[in-house]
Amino acid sequence: MDFDFSDDQKEMRAQARRFLEENCPPAKARAVMESDATHDATLWKKIADLGWLGTAVPEAHGGVGLGHEELCVLAEEIGRAIAPVPFNSSVYLATEALLIAGSEAQKAEWLPKLASGALIGTFALAEKAADAGPEGVQASLTGGALSGRKVAVADGVAADIAIVVARTGPGAEDVGLALVDLRAQGVERAPADSIDPSRSFATLTFDGAAAEALGDGAGWSVVEHLLDRAAALTAFEQVGLSDVCLDMAKEYALTRYAFGRPIGSFQAIKHKLADVYVANELARSNAYYGAWALSSGSSELAEAAAGARVSATEAAFLASKENIQTHGGMGYTWEGDCHLYYRRAKALSLQLGAARVWKEKLIRRLERKNAA
Amino acid sequence: MDFDFSDDQKEMRAQARRFLEENCPPAKARAVMESDATHDATLWKKIADLGWLGTAVPEAHGGVGLGHEELCVLAEEIGRAIAPVPFNSSVYLATEALLIAGSEAQKAEWLPKLASGALIGTFALAEKAADAGPEGVQASLTGGALSGRKVAVADGVAADIAIVVARTGPGAEDVGLALVDLRAQGVERAPADSIDPSRSFATLTFDGAAAEALGDGAGWSVVEHLLDRAAALTAFEQVGLSDVCLDMAKEYALTRYAFGRPIGSFQAIKHKLADVYVANELARSNAYYGAWALSSGSSELAEAAAGARVSATEAAFLASKENIQTHGGMGYTWEGDCHLYYRRAKALSLQLGAARVWKEKLIRRLERKNAA
Amino acid sequence: MDFEDSPEEAQFRQEVYAWLAENAPLKKEGPSSARDDDHGSPQAVAAAKAWQATKAARGFAQIPWPKEWGGPGGAPIQQVIYNQEEAKFDVPRMYFEIGLGMCVPTVLTYCDPAFAKPAAERALKGDEIWCQLFSEPAAGSDSAGVQTKAVRDGEDWVINGQKVWTSGAHFCDYGIILTRTDPDAPKHKGLTMFWIDMKDPAVECRPIKQMSGASHFNEVYLNDLRVKDSQRIGELNGGWGVAVTTLMFERLAVGGGDGGSGPGTEAMMALARETQLEEGPALQDRAVRERIAEWHVRAQGLKFTTFRTITALSKGQTPGPEASIGKLVSANTAQERSDFALDLQDMAGLLMGEEATHDGQFQDVFLAIPGLRIAGGTDEILKNVIAERVLGLPGDARVDKNVPFKDVPKGG
């Protein structure tokens, strides 16, 4: 048993953390939030130059050829830094989609561009406020033409290409992944307000836009698998964010005095932060299981990813809201940074589907396992 | 608006409390728990002599002719005293069943005996570990003969008569109330172990026992209404119990020292007990709504009773378990009294159906109201 | 136990409703927004003052204020009824509550009637608005930790320091301010209260932008503000007692008992009815139903607790600190509810504004609610209050008593 990152991976983490502390203090997320920018393009360029975008992409396709454990390491740091870049859209979703479902030609064409940062990719599934399952997919791909409307598409304005979940036939599960160039005709994109303006979201409308099936256009199970992979990776962003919230709260509790002593000496604060610590540790452990399942190609990924996501979502909500609470009045000011994390935590928890959806997935997977 | 008990009712409460403090310290519940007795017969006799059993029974039927608000007042005190007597079975269930569904002849025959304590009544619904709804009722009443098996019947060994939910026809809701003399032939009763041995429970087996329909034997809606009434009354027992748990915990926290000061000066204990206080107050307020709806014959009873029960169940679990926790090591010894309340709290919370069942009832009733 | 109005109460309720219907528009259908972006603008302040004047003229402002304060001298229960009815109408809110509820009664209690009575009259009829300057950057939960100094200079006092979390400071005319006048005395014993002119150039107000984007509060800087000793409220170094009185008046201000902040049961049920889950409308999902039931029971419990408080009020009893449970429960419930509402909307739950369901009102609440758990007493302080004042548990171990305030560790 070796249930930890390797020394090399830990060194990679330390380097990534140093880089982001220098290049991505919370002021960067704030700058995007308070401007019309879709993301921090300078930071994105630097991240691309470091090779992060191609971490899990084979060298043959322009990547670094490391594994998904390394990508988990970076995800945690991106999460700590609440980096205002399209990392999850382009890397965990668009790149992963190509890796698992793209044809050789598609991989050869797109992976190098995504890995180098020449292009930004994203993923579009939801069409309205409702469970984002196969039955809700109205968008359709017919004869190379994509039509439909997608909402809450992360980085939808900045992205160059999108992997779009679209109907491919009349059956309930006849849905698959379509690859569309967002710069082409028949694509309309409108920025959409969100609870986390340090990231950007868009409504995409396709009116017969040129698109192609990804690989053989396989059905809903590929979508599920893609979401599992992205969930396992995102769990590390959530864990990173949760830990920063705890660090911030702890730091404040040590330096803020009331009644003549640090507020961190009061049990109300101590036990609150102990609760946060417990949730964070459970989330981290569940995330490790996801990392192992993802990188080892285990059939347990579906179960592990659901567990990682549920645990990380719970931790991130708790840590981000109790960080505000610990900061008292300063905690809920605009100028304080606490709300950046509260916003990001909730956005990350919704982007791939809410915890309630993942709890149901988890139980189904446990039932299947028990039946097997 | 006068959302409180009247001065007369408060005086009645004070008297009842004094009486029970004198006649029913926790040692009485313990004595029943540690013996084979089904209940404290001496206390039961005294309670009967005080007229409590006929509080809401009209004078014409041998009762005191007060209202259900007065019965709520007594229920709270019975709950505080965790009195080991068949009060809820005989009064909230058997007596109430006769009051709402009995024929004039049945009322004339049985109410005076229940009100005087000459007979003990009870109620039997559940047949197995499952939602105790109409579909689970297998017991049947045919041509004056009752057959079937009922489990977890409170006071089933001590009781003389029982109101039994039985199938009266083939339809899903063709169930109604049957009145059976438990001393008659064809009735077998076996004591059953329970989590609260300060009360007694039994398995009743009917094999063609002589029984009659209560009133016109109306269907499931009468059972529901009876449960609503009993839930509204039981909520006061639960609130009384919750308040005693808080009192015990507070008292202990004031006198137990650790680290050179009363443990009640530590925020961990203070905030725990504040949480209990909040739950208790919410439960009390919801219980008052139930008392009002019950005593005024309001159509809101169904909603009010469900709310009262859910709130009181939550408070009683919290208060009884955190009372143990506050007492530390002493809290979980057999000789300490804390567990008597933990046991009784859970038994009361299950006897009329679990909180999850009542939450569903509540939502159905809200839906019905919204639709109306 | 009687849930209904007494005949007199019903009669009063009818009068109030009829008058409101003549003088104000009904609220629009649907839950109101958590945003109120126009709050505090000159037009909004003018409208609020006009509405206050209208209410006062009819005798519906500060109904229980005694005649000697220039009030209508009505019953507290009438104020409750008025609030319940007014809540149905679209009228300005959150301008006069603090001034008339806390500040002016304090001034009437402690100050020379020659000043207090005309000031109260002007405030009551909406000419002037009062605010309260207690909190400071280093005196939040620890409300006696005030560092703003008032130093004697001949007949005057000179005030320097910074206050924070003052509601509407920029449109207020007067404020009551807690200052430190003796740093050598223990914390609670060196404080003095004054009233000040908020329009004095030595008073500088800066808006605080909250995380929700709204700005309901100000920082207030006092730069050599000169006040007369006649502006002192209560004894020299007796300011803590005055502040306690002010906060006691706050407790008397009882709302209408609507069971909490944020989306209510109806809004949650409506959302669940409209939202399609995998297997049908969310309202058919047992997990959703249970949660809604749990929150409903809590909200009802609060509502009926308020009814119990109102009953005590109507019997002439003073409501105790039990009322602290209201904000504690409603803020936490609203946080859970709004979080859950976003989850119901799944991936699209992060949208705000036009693209969002219900105009993003659940999202607005989600962003506004962390402030509600803090403003007006944090969860933690409210639990202390319940534990100490209701349950009678001892205070925490103190290191800041019986030492000169200047020697109390302050960090930093």
Added chain:
Amino acid sequence: MDFEDSPEEAQFRQEVYAWLAENAPLKKEGPSSARDDDHGSPQAVAAAKAWQATKAARGFAQIPWPKEWGGPGGAPIQQVIYNQEEAKFDVPRMYFEIGLGMCVPTVLTYCDPAFAKPAAERALKGDEIWCQLFSEPAAGSDSAGVQTKAVRDGEDWVINGQKVWTSGAHFCDYGIILTRTDPDAPKHKGLTMFWIDMKDPAVECRPIKQMSGASHFNEVYLNDLRVKDSQRIGELNGGWGVAVTTLMFERLAVGGGDGGSGPGTEAMMALARETQLEEGPALQDRAVRERIAEWHVRAQGLKFTTFRTITALSKGQTPGPEASIGKLVSANTAQERSDFALDLQDMAGLLMGEEATHDGQFQDVFLAIPGLRIAGGTDEILKNVIAERVLGLPGDARVDKNVPFKDVPKGG
């Protein structure tokens, strides 16, 4: 990151399993009962000693104990593997853990090898059992608040007082006891540790009946117990440091990582599958499914946290107080789960024993679990430990430091 055994670990696991299969029966199917009524009976103690002897002979007792302690000198990870495999078999448990895990290592660390080594050998091969006598009626969470006195009398010490919550005192041969030797010193500075003969007539053990009906603990009365100064463990008045060492050994004893106490996910799913709700099996109810999923995630989180600890162990690192989260989470989860399991059974959920589903095992847990939230450190103490030792937050304000112990307020 590797979830699987290394080749050496796999090899060792195989050896262990093969040996166990030859020497012990497999556990019966289904979750084990929370009751263990025979525990501590003479026959059960004899069986436990015999099993310990068998393990020791094979080198599977206290695997990481170094050779100089008379142990096998194996790797900590091997102990973990052994525990995981042994958990599959029906063998005696809870007799030697405290003695070999905490007491004997303390004795080996501090005492004369002439006594310690043979004593350790006898303990290791199951001849003798040790217990720990720290807690007292007035020294529970406040573990340094010990009042049992040891008074010097010539070459000897005379001990008087009462200990409590001693596991298996009545079948133990030796104990280590924390006593107060200087009541004039501050609390932590006047304590001394001794080892004592539990069979001395001056040691009186009385069983404590727990609320569940079981009796796993004793009260121990010391009535003029005379011990030699050579039985002292560590320095005079240095007992607190010794106790800290003892508790540190406890932390090193890592379990097999099964994710918690009480009913697990499989038991909950089985119950839900069998239990008929109004609309079908409970396992089809979304509310039930969500709760089971939430608890499963917590239990898995604990399990994988233990794996992380084991990994640290196998790399030669000392696990930190992070391990405190185990009992905190699992006890509270078990309380919620058992409460919910009773609710699923609705009105019949209050039955125990024969009449109950699953032989009443959920009810047994429901009654056993309040003790688990207290024994071995209350929830509150564990949170303090996490806050102070893991997060580095400051201790609470103290009134019991730097004053003679006899002057510390003790209530009553």
